[in-house]
Amino acid sequence: MDRRxxxxxxxxxxxxxxxxxxxxISQRAGARALRLVPFADLASLDPxxxxxxxxxxAGLLVWDTLYGVDAQLKPQRQMVESEEVSxxxxxxxxxLRAGLKFHDGExxxxxxxxxxxxxxxxxxxxxxxxxxxxxxxxxxxDRTFRWVLKRPYPRMLLALGKLSPVNCFVMPARVAAxxxxxxxxxxxxxxxxxxxxxxxxxxxRAVFERFAAYVPRQEPASWLxxxxxxxxxRVEWMIMPEPSTAAAALQSGEVxxxxxxxxxxxxxxxxxxxxxxxLRDPLGDVGMLSLNQLHPPFSDVRARRAxxxxxxxxxxxxxxxxxxxxxxxxxxxxxxxxxxYTEEGSEILKTPRKLDTAKRLLAxxxxxxxxxxxxAAQNLAMHKALGxxxxxxLQRLGVKVDFAATDWGxxxxxxxxxxxxxxxxxxxxxxxxxxxxxxxPTTRMIRTNGDVxxxxxxxxxxxxxxxxSWYDAKTLEEEKAAARRLNRAAFDQVVYAPxxxxxxxxxxxxxxxxxxxxxxxxxxxxxxxA
Amino acid sequence: MLTYVIRRILATIPVMAVxxxxxxxxxxxxxxxxxxxxxxxxxxxxxxxxxxxxxxLDRPFLVRFGEWSWQILHGDLGTSIFTNLPVAAMIAQxxxxxxxxxxxTLAFAVLVAVPIxxxxxxxxxxxxxxxxxxxxxxxxxVPVFVIGYVLAxxxxxxxxxxxxQGYTPFAEGVAxxxxxxxxxxxxxxxxxxxxIARTTRAAMLEVLQQDYIRTARAKGIGQAGLLFVHxxxxxxxxxxxxxxxxxxxxxxxxxxxxxxxxxxxxxRLTVDAILRRDYPVIQGxxxxxxxxxxxxxxxxxxxxxxxxxxxxx
Numbered sequence: 001m002d003r004r005x006x007x008x009x010x011x012x013x014x015x016x017x018x019x020x021x022x023x024x025i026s027q028r029a030g031a032r033a034l035r036l037v038p039f040a041d042l043a044s045l046d047p048x049x050x051x052x053x054x055x056x057x058a059g060l061l062v063w064d065t066l067y068g069v070d071a072q073l074k075p076q077r078q079m080v081e082s083e084e085v086s087x088x089x090x091x092x093x094x095x096l097r098a099g100l101k102f103h104d105g106e107x108x109x110x111x112x113x114x115x116x117x118x119x120x121x122x123x124x125x126x127x128x129x130x131x132x133x134x135x136x137x138x139x140x141x142d143r144t145f146r147w148v149l150k151r152p153y154p155r156m157l158l159a160l161g162k163l164s165p166v167n168c169f170v171m172p173a174r175v176a177a178x179x180x181x182x183x184x185x186x187x188x189x190x191x192x193x194x195x196x197x198x199x200x201x202x203x204x205r206a207v208f209e210r211f212a213a214y215v216p217r218q219e220p221a222s223w224l225x226x227x228x229x230x231x232x233x234r235v236e237w238m239i240m241p242e243p244s245t246a247a248a249a250l251q252s253g254e255v256x257x258x259x260x261x262x263x264x265x266x267x268x269x270x271x272x273x274x275x276x277x278x279l280r281d282p283l284g285d286v287g288m289l290s291l292n293q294l295h296p297p298f299s300d301v302r303a304r305r306a307x308x309x310x311x312x313x314x315x316x317x318x319x320x321x322x323x324x325x326x327x328x329x330x331x332x333x334x335x336x337x338x339x340x341y342t343e344e345g346s347e348i349l350k351t352p353r354k355l356d357t358a359k360r361l362l363a364x365x366x367x368x369x370x371x372x373x374x375x376a377a378q379n380l381a382m383h384k385a386l387g388x389x390x391x392x393x394l395q396r397l398g399v400k401v402d403f404a405a406t407d408w409g410x411x412x413x414x415x416x417x418x419x420x421x422x423x424x425x426x427x428x429x430x431x432x433x434x435x436x437x438x439x440x441p442t443t444r445m446i447r448t449n450g451d452v453x454x455x456x457x458x459x460x461x462x463x464x465x466x467x468x469s470w471y472d473a474k475t476l477e478e479e480k481a482a483a484r485r486l487n488r489a490a491f492d493q494v495v496y497a498p499x500x501x502x503x504x505x506x507x508x509x510x511x512x513x514x515x516x517x518x519x520x521x522x523x524x525x526x527x528x529x530a
Numbered sequence: 531m532l533t534y535v536i537r538r539i540l541a542t543i544p545v546m547a548v549x550x551x552x553x554x555x556x557x558x559x560x561x562x563x564x565x566x567x568x569x570x571x572x573x574x575x576x577x578x579x580x581x582x583x584x585x586x587l588d589r590p591f592l593v594r595f596g597e598w599s600w601q602i603l604h605g606d607l608g609t610s611i612f613t614n615l616p617v618a619a620m621i622a623q624x625x626x627x628x629x630x631x632x633x634x635t636l637a638f639a640v641l642v643a644v645p646i647x648x649x650x651x652x653x654x655x656x657x658x659x660x661x662x663x664x665x666x667x668x669x670x671x672v673p674v675f676v677i678g679y680v681l682a683x684x685x686x687x688x689x690x691x692x693x694x695q696g697y698t699p700f701a702e703g704v705a706x707x708x709x710x711x712x713x714x715x716x717x718x719x720x721x722x723x724x725x726i727a728r729t730t731r732a733a734m735l736e737v738l739q740q741d742y743i744r745t746a747r748a749k750g751i752g753q754a755g756l757l758f759v760h761x762x763x764x765x766x767x768x769x770x771x772x773x774x775x776x777x778x779x780x781x782x783x784x785x786x787x788x789x790x791x792x793x794x795x796x797x798r799l800t801v802d803a804i805l806r807r808d809y810p811v812i813q814g815x816x817x818x819x820x821x822x823x824x825x826x827x828x829x830x831x832x833x834x835x836x837x838x839x840x841x842x843x
Binding site for chain 2: 041043044046049050051052123125164165166179181182183185200201202203204205238239240241242244245246248249251252254379406407408409410412413414415416431433437443444445451452454
């Protein structure tokens with residue numbers, strides 16, 4: 001007896017009641033609704049106010065960007081039709097494409113772009129850098145705006161089209177006038193899908209409908225660039241915190257696509273002939289061990305070097321996967337397989353672990369057996385596993401460990417505490433970022449600007465100088481050269497300890513096509529047959 | 531009686547006030563900072579501080595508590611820090627799935643547990659009794675999520691009789707509504723069945739020793755009538771009590787069950803809010819749970835008067 005027959009039988013006694021109403025959602029959805037299980041919940045839909053990946057991912061459906069990076073990590077025009085930069089590199093003039101519309105039918109104007117840039121720049125480091133050298137940012141006419149700087153900024157297009165949060169989304173000027181530290185209340189988008197606010201159940205479901213008046217570019221879609229052609233009428237995000245439930249729902253056909261397939265469940269899914277599994281993102285997820293550089297022992301670079309000397313990335317990665325095809329060593333501060341990847345200066349990580357050397361370095365740093373507080377989020381499987389390996393590593397070094405296995409919400413608050421570890425502070429914690437976020441020096445994790453460095457308040461003039469030289473680089477070769485010097489300086493100072501790159505699977509029903517590999521689910525070009 | 535009810539209802543006010551103060555204080559001293567969660571991994575300490583200020587989280591405890599209490603007195607549970615939606619609206623979105631799950635679980639558990647408890651007492655110290663009590667111990671011992679996964683594997687994946695996850699509102703049809711609730715109610719009900727069945731057995735064993743039962747037997751009353759009319763009614767007070775106490779168990783179990791079956795209920799709302807430190811939502815939900823628990827206890831107390839005429843308030 002299959003499900004339909006079972007239900008008919010079970011409902012037999014009740015069927016006289018004029019028949020049962022079909023679920024309204026199913027009636028609306030039909031075969032063209034694409035149901036995705038994203039990796040987390042959509043808690044907020046203001047992608048400028050929130051630096052969360054999920055807000056970014058939803059934002060990319062609802063709002064369009066002026067530029068967008070493609071799969072080769074190159075920024076391409078998106079809402080912009082053309083740009084001109086003056087010979088001295090100071091004046092940028094941007095012209096918007098014709099026919100762009102907001103979801104309320106109003107045209108997208110240059111003043112909207114200007115207001116959106118102004119709000120974004122307060123929350124995004126590159127935006128802040130440009131603002132610091134800005135002479136003026138003005139709308140010239142309905143489709144043209146000009147940004148005049150005091151000195152050249154070669155990374156302008158990357159800043160406007162970057163992949164990692166916070167992205168420069170174009171909103172109506174009245175919405176973009178909202179304080180960047182407060183949430184917007186109107187979700188009037190400029191992107192290919194409209195957010196269906198009245199069907200939003202935070203923690204359970206978010207729904208997007210195709211925006212018919214969206215004008216996609218003619219170029220083929222590639223990540224954030226090209227023609228964002230939405231084929232499905234509706235996209236439904238079904239939030240399922242339990243990976244087993246999500247995998248079962250995929251097998252039973254209740255959902256179409258899992259952004260992440262849990263590593264333990266991939267073999268089960270691969271046995272199902274209706275399910276396809278594939279590499280989610282060739283850039284993977286990068287594990288990091290952040291070290292507090294305000295307090296001993298890690299205020300001394302020798303203690304930080306001791307960690308690098310004692311660790312082996314395969315030990316960390318094997319705690320996450322037994323499949324050697326699903327992780328990459330990362331003796332670098334840049335993501336493997338990307339243009340700036342370099343192993344310059346990383347010998348300490350590439351040679352076999354040297355516990356004796358590490359113990360000596362630790363002793364030289366003045367470490368005398370004080371408890372070292374290591375934080376790891378238990379509610380994030382990757383963090384917990386990496387935390388367990390870190391504890392083992394520290395114990396092998398003879399370090400007394402205070403393992404604070406807590407939740408991520410506690411860690412993000414505690415990591416901002418500058419107090420000594422015994423008084424509410426910390427020594428080290430596990431963090432992971434999308435590999436797409438560590439492809440270049442725009443990530444804050446590599447910054448070493450002391451008091452404002454978000455990564456353990458690391459401080460190094462050498463590292464900062466090399467970051468600055470990358471921002472000033474005018475050619476890819478100059479960028480690569482700067483990245484090599486930066487990588488060497490970062491390893492010398494041990495800005496943080498890179499733990500390796502984990503690759504993961506995604507999974508989808510075999511009636512879905514057009515899904516590409518990438519750091520987030522791209523819906524353009526994805527279709528589903530009944 | 532009416533005076534008692536009014537007195538009990540009025541007594542909920544100080545109880546709720548203490549709960550409110552306790553929850554607010556607990557969240558105030560608990561580690562975590564929603565501003566840091568909102569700001570993201572790449573934010574500067576200054577960004578975090580400005581978000582914290584914009585949310586009013588940098589103000590003194592008494593100011594924040596006073597403001598929140600004033601809102602509550604005006605029937606306003608506040609606004610979620612993250613979703614920007616009113617807490618009352620978020621609870622309203624989630625209340626139906628949780629109430630449905632609890633109601634179906636309660637009905638299923640009582641319908642199963644009471645008869646098997648009665649039979650176990652009737653057949654005390656026999657194989658039937660031991661089998662029923664063995665089942666009860668098993669139901670109480672196996673975690674809800676294990677039962678949930680086994681049920682989903684068998685009835686959803688292997689037999690394809692029922693859906694794996696989700697919830698369909700009652701308004702969209704009885705069949706899809708109950709279809710989504712069968713497996714979660716079975717999973718959640720196992721613990722509850724075990725609790726009620728064991729209590730029923732114990733209460734019935736005591737009642738079956740009473741003189742009036744022997745008298746009833748001597749008068750020739752049939753076995754079923756004796757057990758389910760004469761004995762069960764006299765054993766009902768502890769059974770109703772444990773059903774009431776078990777509501778707390780159901781609320782706790784609903785958190786796990788809603789997660790396993792991806793039901794958008796209050797339990798998951800609570801967990802999500804705690805993980806994010808969405809204070810207004812946590813406070814609103816805890817107040818709601820406390821109120822429900824107080825009301826359930828009141829209903830249980832009032833039920834005693836129906837079941838046992840000797841009890842008067």
